[in-house]
Amino acid sequence: KAGVTQTPRYLIKTRGQQVTLSCSPISGHRSVSWYQQTPGQGLQFLFEYFSETQRNKGNFPGRFSGRQFSNSRSEMNVSTLELGDSALYLCASSTPGQSTEAFFGQGTRLTVV
Amino acid sequence: GNSVTQMEGPVTLSEEAFLTINCTYTATGYPSLFWYVQYPGEGLQLLLKATKADDKGSNKGFEATYRKETTSFHLEKGSVQVSDSAVYFCALRGDDYKLSFGAGTTVTVRA
Numbered sequence: 483k484a485g486v487t488q489t490p491r492y493l494i495k496t497r498g499q500q501v502t503l504s505c506s507p508i509s510g511h512r513s514v515s516w517y518q519q520t521p522g523q524g525l526q527f528l529f530e531y532f533s534e535t536q537r538n539k540g541n542f543p544g545r546f547s548g549r550q551f552s553n554s555r556s557e558m559n560v561s562t563l564e565l566g567d568s569a570l571y572l573c574a575s576s577t578p579g580q581s582t583e584a585f586f587g588q589g590t591r592l593t594v595v
Numbered sequence: 596g597n598s599v600t601q602m603e604g605p606v607t608l609s610e611e612a613f614l615t616i617n618c619t620y621t622a623t624g625y626p627s628l629f630w631y632v633q634y635p636g637e638g639l640q641l642l643l644k645a646t647k648a649d650d651k652g653s654n655k656g657f658e659a660t661y662r663k664e665t666t667s668f669h670l671e672k673g674s675v676q677v678s679d680s681a682v683y684f685c686a687l688r689g690d691d692y693k694l695s696f697g698a699g700t701t702v703t704v705r706a
Contacts, residue, residue: 486638515693524696527693527696537692579692580646580692583644589638
């Protein structure tokens with residue numbers, strides 16, 4: 483069974499640009515969540531999508547957005563990049579339910595210069 | 596809202612030493628509790644979980660017991676190896692289905 487796939491693995495962008503990251507969940511998983519990981523802030527929850535609807539949202543500015551497609555694949559977009567957006571962006575997928583575990587991808591390392 | 600507080604690191608141990616990482620939580624209802632591990636350069640992977648009070652999760656020699664009376668889920672391993680060097684995250688999933696993480700504890704095991 484294929485795991486969670488995130489593309490690209492590494493990305494370098496210039497301040498002010500926008501970026502789109504992609505996440506393909508495990509087959510059959512309809513919930514996809516995104517996290518930002520930085521040395522100073524740890525793991526910060528961005529948002530969660532379930533069946534193409536945003537179910538939860540973290541405390542990030544509107545420059546961060548996401549969507550989920552009918553095949554459960556998800557994308558997140560960051561517009562007007564800032565230096566502080568440099569981070570590891572992790573995607574996780576799971577089946578519905580409070581007790582289910584989340585399966586994580588290896589992440590996309592975004593560097594803003 | 597729900598939150599997780601875990602022991603600050605870094606923690607440095609010798610091989611075969613006993614490891615404990617403290618984790619406490621605040622949540623409404625009856626959350627499920629998890630420990631995740633992140634090895635260098637990789638994403639997070641589930642180490643163990645417990646879904647109700649007094650449940651004990653265990654895997655790879657690690658154990659944690661869901662203690663509702665003390666709202667805790669401390670991680671323990673009796674004899675660590677160099678290969679256990681990683682960052683460990685305590686997490687909970689509440690009735691809003693959102694997975695909330697602690698700050699992470701970096702563990703280094705020396706030979």
